[in-house]
Amino acid sequence: MKRRHKVASLIxxxxxxxxxxxxxxxxxxxxxxxxxDKTVNCxxxxxxxxxxxxxxxxxGLLAGRRVCLTExxxxxxxxxxxxxTSALDERPTxxxxxxxxxxYLELRNRIQxxxxxxNPGDCWVSDSCFLPxxxxxxxxxMLKDAEKKGKGKLEWFPNTVIKDLDITQGKLxxxxxxxxxxxxxxxxxxxxxxxxxxxxxxxxxSNSSRFTKTIIRLVPQPSKGSSxxxxxVDATETGEIIALADVPYRLGIDARSYLEPSSSSTKNDxxxxxxxxxxxxxxxxxxxxxQQMPPFYLQYxxxxxxxxxxxxxxxxxxxxxRIWSPTKGQPVTFNGVNFSAPTPxxxxxxxxxxxxDYRPGTAKDNLVYTRQQLQSTGQLKPGGWMxxxxxxTLRKGEENALAYYYWLVAGTTDSQLGQGVxxxxxxxxxxxxxxxxxxxxxxxxKYPYMREGRRIIGRPSWxxxxxxxxxxxxxxRRDYNDEYYRQTLPADMYRxxxxxxxxxxxxxxxxxxxSPDKALRRTRSxxxxxxxxxxxxxxxxxxxxxNSPPEAPGNKERPGERRxxxxxxxxxxALRAMIPQKIDNLLVGGKSIATxxxxxxxxxxxxxxxxSGAAAGTIAAFSLKNGVAPYQLVDNLPKxxxxxxxxxxxxxxxxxxxxxPDTSIxxxxxxxxx
Numbered sequence: 001m002k003r004r005h006k007v008a009s010l011i012x013x014x015x016x017x018x019x020x021x022x023x024x025x026x027x028x029x030x031x032x033x034x035x036x037d038k039t040v041n042c043x044x045x046x047x048x049x050x051x052x053x054x055x056x057x058x059x060g061l062l063a064g065r066r067v068c069l070t071e072x073x074x075x076x077x078x079x080x081x082x083x084x085t086s087a088l089d090e091r092p093t094x095x096x097x098x099x100x101x102x103x104y105l106e107l108r109n110r111i112q113x114x115x116x117x118x119n120p121g122d123c124w125v126s127d128s129c130f131l132p133x134x135x136x137x138x139x140x141x142m143l144k145d146a147e148k149k150g151k152g153k154l155e156w157f158p159n160t161v162i163k164d165l166d167i168t169q170g171k172l173x174x175x176x177x178x179x180x181x182x183x184x185x186x187x188x189x190x191x192x193x194x195x196x197x198x199x200x201x202x203x204x205x206s207n208s209s210r211f212t213k214t215i216i217r218l219v220p221q222p223s224k225g226s227s228x229x230x231x232x233v234d235a236t237e238t239g240e241i242i243a244l245a246d247v248p249y250r251l252g253i254d255a256r257s258y259l260e261p262s263s264s265s266t267k268n269d270x271x272x273x274x275x276x277x278x279x280x281x282x283x284x285x286x287x288x289x290x291q292q293m294p295p296f297y298l299q300y301x302x303x304x305x306x307x308x309x310x311x312x313x314x315x316x317x318x319x320x321x322r323i324w325s326p327t328k329g330q331p332v333t334f335n336g337v338n339f340s341a342p343t344p345x346x347x348x349x350x351x352x353x354x355x356x357d358y359r360p361g362t363a364k365d366n367l368v369y370t371r372q373q374l375q376s377t378g379q380l381k382p383g384g385w386m387x388x389x390x391x392x393t394l395r396k397g398e399e400n401a402l403a404y405y406y407w408l409v410a411g412t413t414d415s416q417l418g419q420g421v422x423x424x425x426x427x428x429x430x431x432x433x434x435x436x437x438x439x440x441x442x443x444x445x446k447y448p449y450m451r452e453g454r455r456i457i458g459r460p461s462w463x464x465x466x467x468x469x470x471x472x473x474x475x476x477r478r479d480y481n482d483e484y485y486r487q488t489l490p491a492d493m494y495r496x497x498x499x500x501x502x503x504x505x506x507x508x509x510x511x512x513x514x515s516p517d518k519a520l521r522r523t524r525s526x527x528x529x530x531x532x533x534x535x536x537x538x539x540x541x542x543x544x545x546x547n548s549p550p551e552a553p554g555n556k557e558r559p560g561e562r563r564x565x566x567x568x569x570x571x572x573x574a575l576r577a578m579i580p581q582k583i584d585n586l587l588v589g590g591k592s593i594a595t596x597x598x599x600x601x602x603x604x605x606x607x608x609x610x611x612s613g614a615a616a617g618t619i620a621a622f623s624l625k626n627g628v629a630p631y632q633l634v635d636n637l638p639k640x641x642x643x644x645x646x647x648x649x650x651x652x653x654x655x656x657x658x659x660x661p662d663t664s665i666x667x668x669x670x671x672x673x674x
Contacts, residue, residue, distance in 0.1 A: 038214070041222065043231075044056070044617065045068045047176075048070070049075070050082075050609065051078050051609040053069060053078070054076050056589055056616045056620070057143055057146075059621065059656075060621055062146050062152065065150075067152060074158040074190060077132075080132065084278075085351055087323070087351075088128040088606050089605035099660065100657075102654065103614055111130055125321050129321055131437045132439070157178060157216065159190060162244065163179050163205070178216040179213050179215060181214075189434065191434060192441045192442075194278075195447060199386075200386060200391060232587070235589045238453035242580055242588060247586070248467065250454070251453075252268070253597050256493075258496035258500055260472045272544040274452040274541065274601065276449060277356050280405060280445065282347070283429050283431055284342040285429055291406060297406050300551045301407055302553035305417060310335040315339065317352065318428075355404040356400060356401040359557075361543075396549065402443075409424065453591055458578075470526075470574060472598040473497070474525055477566065477569055502522075503522045523668045527663060532658055533608075539598060540602065569673065571602070575647075590609050622650060633647060
């Protein structure tokens with residue numbers, strides 16, 4: 001049967017805050033080449049099986065909802081599984097107080113139970129480093145248990161991508177078309193080839209010599225009434241659904257402003273995002289191992305470095321994210337860092353800035369396509385969506401990671417520290433095979449660790465008429481009395497900055513009654529009345545490189561990108577940051593919420609992702625139960641919103657905090673939370 005799908009199509013563009021924002025009307029998108037193989041009903045459709053997506057499903061299931069969960073790989077967990085970064089990024093005070101979402105606490109407890117200890121890798125970057133393959137198993141069981149406890153229903157679709165959306169009048173997603181792939185009989189199993197060699201095939205409807213495809217139509221669960229009867233949550237790693245739905249978003253660097261005063265650029269730069277990383281696992285061995293130089297090694301070797309003299313120690317780098325350590329080695333101290341020496345059988349996961357980070361930053365090589373690039377490649381045309389990534393850059397990221405492994409064990413150069421620093425370490429081997437920690441024949445993670453993707457621009461809100469966002473000054477501990485800001489920012493911008501940080505003195509600063517230099521700044525993060533989750537981490541940058549390709553000899557990081565980095569106050573997740581413009585039944589979790597480039601450098605780690613997903617699942621279930629759209633919970637702010645308060649009470653009752661202890665406009669003492 002031939003089917004037609006309506007989708008929002010571009011009829012005009014408006015310029016808001018320096019970004020082109022689409023204005024929609026209805027149009028027609030291409031139907032699949034054949035009738036979908038099956039139709040599945042959902043109350044909550046979660047796209048992306050990373051930590052945010054799993055947390056969304058977890059809360060939806062506990063609320064008794066029918067949840068559909070799609071994931072491009074065959075593992076749940078994203079950062080801690082398919083992306084390989086199975087070292088929990090946490091802050092000491094939050095960890096000590098165990099102040100996390102209930103599902104994240106359960107995850108930590110199950111890791112402890114699985115191994116008999118929280119840190120089976122004896123790493124020193126975290127209190128918990130473990131095997132990525134185990135993370136998937138733990139999370140799968142958590143969802144199964146949540147399904148049983150809450151009497152919900154989980155429809156789990158691994159190896160599945162969203163190809164198309166049916167959007168009516170630019171307001172509601174009515175259905176989605178997904179493609180699930182499996183190996184053709186006789187073809188190599190999944191995870192034999194790296195992502196760059198399979199991703200294009202995964203987004204095509206037609207069967208191939210490698211994959212057979214199942215076309216799935218995902219639709220709302222039938223219900224009575226006219227209110228939205230399902231919610232779609234974009235929990236992808238790069239903001240796929242917000243790009244496919246063509247809602248307003250940002251990408252890369254935001255122009256310098258009083259809200260983002262440490263920006264490295266006076267203009268928006270969508271090509272300079274944080275580096276992405278293909279992680280891998282390596283095992284220490286008793287005897288030297290043969291090390292084969294990759295044919296592309298010499299292309300990438302000019303990039304690799306220990307980065308800093310205080311880090312120039314192989315044992316330190318190996319144990320930094322060691323994920324398995326059956327035998328404790330001898331204690332070692334190097335430049336003030338204490339760790340146990342690697343012993344045969346130890347397994348290390350590698351995720352190193354001047355190593356397997358791949359850091360493109362130009363229009364020639366950026367990984368996540370901008371809207372203009374999506375248009376020029378035909379991905380916004382009916383049936384044209386192919387995931388929104390530059391496949392060649394994925395491939396180069398894979399090559400860079402394999403070359404970095406060879407440098408670690410056999411290299412003798414160092415791009416930042418010079419000759420005589422790097423020594424060979426051949427008593428190691430790269431772990432490959434479908435039963436290896438990464439679960440791939442090639443040894444690299446199934447998907448790259450993504451630090452930054454597309455970030456929505458929220459709906460216009462009081463104080464932010466161009467669209468809500470969380471900015472640098474909302475969370476940073478930076479001393480803005482630094483002479484840099486006085487000299488770099490225009491006088492009016494500097495006064496606006498000091499006024500924005502002055503709290504009750506803001507009006508006096510703006511009017512000139514109080515000098516900007518004499519105004520006291522608040523010493524806490526912005527308190528959002530619509531807070532639905534929490535996070536705490538440093539503003540941590542892995543900047544893009546100046547020239548293309550990133551591995552070019554003598555290449556440097558984008559100047560000024562690290563200025564915005566540093567300590568942050570404990571922060572909140574505002575509901576307005578999760579609600580995109582235009583589409584009323586779409587929510588956003590994870591790294592694609594409305595944050596600036598600098599704020600996103602903190603809003604990206606494990607516990608934050610879980611908290612945002614827990615919020616998304618709770619909000620979707622709450623909205624379904626009460627017949628209210630999420631935007632209606634915040635559309636009258638700063639006036640009281642009774643239903644918003646009911647939602648916040650529900651989150652807190654369920655063990656999903658919306659504020660840190662003692663959060664108040666009167667509490668300016670957060671010295672313990674560093």
